[in-house]
Amino acid sequence: MKIAYRHLVKHIKESPSIEHISNKLFQLGHEHEIDGDIFDMEFTPNRGDCLSINGLLRDLAVFYKVELKQEIFSEKLNDLQLDFENLSENICPKISFLKLEIDQVPGRYKNSLENYFSDLGLKKNNFFTDVSNYLSYESGQPTHCYDANKINNKLVFHEIEKNEEFETLLDKKIILKNKNPVFSLNNEVINLAGVVGGKSTSCSADTKTVIIECAFFKPEAIIGKSVKYDIQSEASHKFERGVDPDCQDRVLRRFIKLVSEHANIKDMSIISYKYKDYPAHQIPVNVKKINQIIGINITENEYLNYLSKLKFDIREGFIKVPSFRSDVKTQNDLAEEIARIIGYNNIPTSEINIPKNKKTNHKDIENKLRFFLLDHGFYEVINSPFVSLSAKEAIKVDNPLDSNRGYLRTNITNSLVENLLYNERRQKDSIKFFEISDVYSFSSGINKKRKLSIIASGRVGLNYEDFSKKINLKYASNLFQQILPNEDFDFQILSRDSMDTKIKNEIISLEVNLDKFPNDILAYEELSSSPEYFNKYIPISDRPSSFKDISYLVKDYSKMKELQDLLLGYQSDIIKDIYIFDYFNNSKIEETKVGFRFIFQSKKTTLTAEEIDMIYNDIVNNSLGIKGVTIPGI
Amino acid sequence: MPEHTHISPPELIKDRGSLHPINHMKDSIMTLLTSFGFEIIDGPEIETEEFNFDMLNIKKSHPARQMHDTFYVENKLNLLRTHTSPVQIRGMLEKKPPLAFISGGKVYRKDDDATHLPMFHQVEGIYVDENVSFAQLKDLIYKIIYSLFGDGVELRFRPSYFPFTEPSAEVDILSKEGKWLEILGCGLVNPVVLENCNINSNKYSGLAFGLGIERIAMLKHGVTDIREFYKSNLDFLTQFK
Numbered sequence: 053m054k055i056a057y058r059h060l061v062k063h064i065k066e067s068p069s070i071e072h073i074s075n076k077l078f079q080l081g082h083e084h085e086i087d088g089d090i091f092d093m094e095f096t097p098n099r100g101d102c103l104s105i106n107g108l109l110r111d112l113a114v115f116y117k118v119e120l121k122q123e124i125f126s127e128k129l130n131d132l133q134l135d136f137e138n139l140s141e142n143i144c145p146k147i148s149f150l151k152l153e154i155d156q157v158p159g160r161y162k163n164s165l166e167n168y169f170s171d172l173g174l175k176k177n178n179f180f181t182d183v184s185n186y187l188s189y190e191s192g193q194p195t196h197c198y199d200a201n202k203i204n205n206k207l208v209f210h211e212i213e214k215n216e217e218f219e220t221l222l223d224k225k226i227i228l229k230n231k232n233p234v235f236s237l238n239n240e241v242i243n244l245a246g247v248v249g250g251k252s253t254s255c256s257a258d259t260k261t262v263i264i265e266c267a268f269f270k271p272e273a274i275i276g277k278s279v280k281y282d283i284q285s286e287a288s289h290k291f292e293r294g295v296d297p298d299c300q301d302r303v304l305r306r307f308i309k310l311v312s313e314h315a316n317i318k319d320m321s322i323i324s325y326k327y328k329d330y331p332a333h334q335i336p337v338n339v340k341k342i343n344q345i346i347g348i349n350i351t352e353n354e355y356l357n358y359l360s361k362l363k364f365d366i367r368e369g370f371i372k373v374p375s376f377r378s379d380v381k382t383q384n385d386l387a388e389e390i391a392r393i394i395g396y397n398n399i400p401t402s403e404i405n406i407p408k409n410k411k412t413n414h415k416d417i418e419n420k421l422r423f424f425l426l427d428h429g430f431y432e433v434i435n436s437p438f439v440s441l442s443a444k445e446a447i448k449v450d451n452p453l454d455s456n457r458g459y460l461r462t463n464i465t466n467s468l469v470e471n472l473l474y475n476e477r478r479q480k481d482s483i484k485f486f487e488i489s490d491v492y493s494f495s496s497g498i499n500k501k502r503k504l505s506i507i508a509s510g511r512v513g514l515n516y517e518d519f520s521k522k523i524n525l526k527y528a529s530n531l532f533q534q535i536l537p538n539e540d541f542d543f544q545i546l547s548r549d550s551m552d553t554k555i556k557n558e559i560i561s562l563e564v565n566l567d568k569f570p571n572d573i574l575a576y577e578e579l580s581s582s583p584e585y586f587n588k589y590i591p592i593s594d595r596p597s598s599f600k601d602i603s604y605l606v607k608d609y610s611k612m613k614e615l616q617d618l619l620l621g622y623q624s625d626i627i628k629d630i631y632i633f634d635y636f637n638n639s640k641i642e643e644t645k646v647g648f649r650f651i652f653q654s655k656k657t658t659l660t661a662e663e664i665d666m667i668y669n670d671i672v673n674n675s676l677g678i679k680g681v682t683i684p685g686i
Numbered sequence: 687m688p689e690h691t692h693i694s695p696p697e698l699i700k701d702r703g704s705l706h707p708i709n710h711m712k713d714s715i716m717t718l719l720t721s722f723g724f725e726i727i728d729g730p731e732i733e734t735e736e737f738n739f740d741m742l743n744i745k746k747s748h749p750a751r752q753m754h755d756t757f758y759v760e761n762k763l764n765l766l767r768t769h770t771s772p773v774q775i776r777g778m779l780e781k782k783p784p785l786a787f788i789s790g791g792k793v794y795r796k797d798d799d800a801t802h803l804p805m806f807h808q809v810e811g812i813y814v815d816e817n818v819s820f821a822q823l824k825d826l827i828y829k830i831i832y833s834l835f836g837d838g839v840e841l842r843f844r845p846s847y848f849p850f851t852e853p854s855a856e857v858d859i860l861s862k863e864g865k866w867l868e869i870l871g872c873g874l875v876n877p878v879v880l881e882n883c884n885i886n887s888n889k890y891s892g893l894a895f896g897l898g899i900e901r902i903a904m905l906k907h908g909v910t911d912i913r914e915f916y917k918s919n920l921d922f923l924t925q926f927k
Contacts, residue, residue: 096847097748272747345874345891346853347821385875388845388853391820396843402821406723406813407787425703432706433918437792437807447732449766450758453798460759471918480920482886484703490731490792494760498732508917513701591908592914592921616696625762632696646696 056171065117098379100293100523104192112419114361125308132321139210143273145328148300153261180262196285200261202253221254246274246291268297296376297330333373345387430484435467445493464505482511502566508561516635533649597653606644608680628653711903724788729773737772744849750904755795766794770810778883784815807899814892823893852876870897
C-alpha cells in the first residue's frame with residue numbers, strides 16, 4: 053500500500069523527517085520501501101488496522117504527538133427510508149447506509165481529496181467513488197457507492213450458492229461459483245460484497261444522488277474471493293484482514309464532511325443496522341508475565357503508559373483492547389506490543405542453556421552410505437518429486453503447477469536417468485550420481501519409503517588407473533562388497549533403447565529401500581565440514597567443451613616432475629581441467645609413457661579450432677623444451 | 687637413468703564426489719544445532735491440514751492458508767507440507783517438556799520462478815521449558831548466525847507475524863555491500879499452539895525458529911539463481927567438494 057509521507061507528517065506535531073519515520077516504522081515491524089516521498093508499505097496480515105493513514109498514525113503515536121486534523125459532520129441526521137433485508141446477519145453483523153443528494157457535481161477537488169490523487173498519482177473516477185476511495189485510504193474502512201436512482205427495489209444482502217454471471221463496475225464479467233456474499237436487487241447480483249461493486253448500479257460522472265454502504269463483513273466470508281475471480285481489490289484486502297467493527301457512523305459522517313467541502317448537500321439521511329455487539333476484549337494487567345515473556349524488567353507504570361499510547365484503555369486491573377485491534381487477544385500479544393515499542397534490537401539477550409541431549413544416531417547408516425559413495429566418486433543430487441508419468445500407485449497432485457508435474461514420483465531412478473543424459477549432452481564421460489529421498493505411493497493408504505538410488509555410466513574415473521576402465525555390473529557389485537561383503541544387491545543394466553542418446557556406455561543402476569537396509573554395514577568415517585568452510589561458487593559456462601590429449605615419452609625419469617608441474621600448472625582462461633589419464637613405466641627399457649588430457653571451454657564463446665590450437669601449440673612447445681621428453685609423432 | 691632416480695608414479699588422484707550443497711548446508715546447520723542441545727526428529731512430507739495448519743494456529747480464514755500456495759493430494763485429503771513445523775507438533779505430542787527438537791527437510795509451495803521453487807528445504811527448531819523468554823531467543827539466534835556467518839556480522843531483529851509464534855521476529859544480516867538480507871524467522875511459541883499439543887502454557891513457554899536452506903546456501907556459496915541447485919550439472923556439483 054502506498055502512503056505519502058506528507059499525508060502522515062501533517063498530523064505529527066514534531067514534523068519528523070521521512071528517514072526518522074522510516075526508522076520508526078521498521079522498529080514497529082512495518083516493512084516498506086521509499087520512492088521519492090512515498091512509503092510503499094507491506095503490512096503483515098495480522099495488521100489490517102494499519103492499512104490507512106489513520107491506522108499508521110495510531111501506531112506512530114507511541115513515538116510522536118499525533119493530532120488528527122479530520123473534521124466530521126456532527127449534527128443529527130434524518131432516518132433513511134430504505135427497503136433493505138439482511139438474510140446473512142452472521143457474515144454482515146453491522147451495516148449502515150447513507151443517502152446524499154448534491155446540487156452539482158464538483159469540477160475540481162480541494163484539500164486532502166485533491167492531494168490524495170495528485171500526490172499518489174492516482175486516476176480519478178467519479179466524484180462519489182473518488183471520495184469513497186480517499187476515505188478508505190484515510191480511515192481504512194471501504195465504502196461502496198450506488199447510484200441511488202438505480203436502486204429501485206428491495207436491496208437484499210445474502211450469501212448465495214449458485215452459478216450466476218455478474219458484471220463488475222470495472223467492465224469484467226465473472227461467473228460466481230459456490231458460496232458468495234452478495235447484494236441483490238430484483239433477484240440479480242449488483243455487488244460482490246467486500247470485493248467489487250456491479251456495473252448496473254455504479255455511480256457515473258453525472259450521479260448526484262448516492263447511497264453509500266458502509267459495512268463490517270466477517271473476514272472469512274470475503275477471504276480468497278478476489279484471488280478466485282482475479283480481481284484487484286483494495287476493499288477485499290482490507291476486509292480479509294479485518295476492519296474496525298465500530299467505525300461505520302464516524303466514517304459516514306466524515307464522508308458527509310468531505311462531500312460538503314465540494315458541493316451543496318440538498319438532502320441526507322442515514323440508517324444503521326446492528327445485529328451483533330462487539331464488546332471490547334479485556335486482558336488482565338500482568339506486568340510480571342510481560343517481563344517474563346520478553347525477558348526484561350519494566351515497571352507497571354511504564355507498561356501501562358506504553359499501552360495507553362496505543363489507545364488501549366486501562367480500567368480496574370484490565371486492559372481494554374480497542375475495537376480496531378482484533379489481533380490482540382493474549383498476554384503474548386501484549387508482550388509483542390511492548391517489545392515493538394522498546395524495539396526488538398534494544399531488548400538485551402539472556403544466555404540460553406538448553407539441556408544437552410545424548411548424541412543421537414540419526415540416520416547413521418544413511419550417512420555412512422553417503423560418505424562411502426562420495427569417496428568412490430559419486431555426486432549427491434536432489435530432484436523434484438513432481439513427474440508427468442503416472443505409475444498406477446502414484447499419488448496425484450490435485451492442483452499441479454502444470455500437467456507435466458501432475459504426480460509424485462514412485463521411483464528415484466527415472467530422475468537419475470534424466471540427470472545422466474543431461475550431463476552426457478555436456479560431454480561428461482564419467483558420471484556417478486546418487487540420491488536419497490522419501491518416495492510416496494498409494495495403495496490402501498499413503499505409503500512412504502526411504503530409498504537410495506544410484507546410477508553410474510562411462511569411465512570408472514578420470515585418473516590414469518581408472519580412465520580406461522568402464523563402469524559395468526562387476527564394478528558396481530564390487531563397490532558394495534567393501535562395506536557389505538555378505539549382501540547381494542540387485543544392480544540393473546538400463547537399456548538405452550528408449551533414450552534420446554547415441555552414447556553406448558552401459559548404465560548401471562540400483563534402487564534400494566533404506567528402511568530395510570542391512571544394519572551390519574562396516575564402519576565408515578563421516579567427514580562433514582563445518583559451516584565456516586564453504587566454497588565460493590564460480591558461475592559455470594553453458595558453452596560446449598572439447599579436449600586434446602598429449603602423450604609423452606619420458607626417457608629421463610628425473611624430468612617427470614618438471615613435466616607434470618609444467619602441464620598440471622598450465623594457466624589459460626580457456627582451459628577448464630587438466631589431468632593425467634595414462635601412465636606406464638617400463639623399467640626394462642627405462643621408458644615412461646604419460647598422457648595428459650586438456651579440457652577446453654570458454655565462459656563467453658564457443659571456442660574455434662584456431663583458439664584451441666594456439667594454446668595447444670604453446671603447451672607442446674614448452675614441454676618439448678624439457679630435455680629427455682618427446683611426443684611420439686611430433 | 688641415473689641410479690639415484692626413484693621411480694614414483696604421478697599422484698593418483700581419486701575423484702571424490704560431493705554432497706549436494708543443499709544437503710551439506712542442512713547437515714552442517716543440524717550438526718551445529720545438535721551441539722546446542724537440540725535433538726533431531728523427522729516427519730512425513732505428506733501431511734494433513736490438521737498438522738500443517740490447524741494445530742499451528744493457521745486458521746481456515748488466515749491469508750497464509752488462502753494464498754493458493756499449497757499443493758493438495760488425493761482429493762484434498764492431504765497436502766504436501768508447506769513447512770517443517772508440523773514435525774514439531776508431532777514431537778510435542780509425543781514428548782513432555784522440557785524438550786528441544788530440530789527437524790529439516792523438503793517443503794513444498796506452489797511457486798516457480800527465479801527465486802522460488804515448488805520444492806525447497808527448511809530447518810526448524812523448537813525449545814519448550816519453564817520461563818523461556820524472547821531475550822533467550824535472541825541469544826540463541828546470535829549464536830546460530832555468528833556460527834554461520836562469523837562473529838563480526840551485524841544483525842537486526844524486526845517484528846513480524848507468524849500465526850504459530852507471538853511475539854514473532856525476522857532476522858536480517860548486513861551484507862558486505864551494506865544491504866540487509868533476511869536470514870530467518872523466529873518467535874516465542876504461541877501459547878495456543880502449546881495448548882493444542884497438551885502443554886500447559888501457564889507453566890511452559892517456548893521458542894521456535896526456522897531457516898530456508900537454499901537462501902543460506904546461496905549467500906554462503908554466492909549462487910545467484912536458485913535453480914542451479916537442482917539441475918544436477920556436474921560442472922556445478924564438482925565445485926562443492
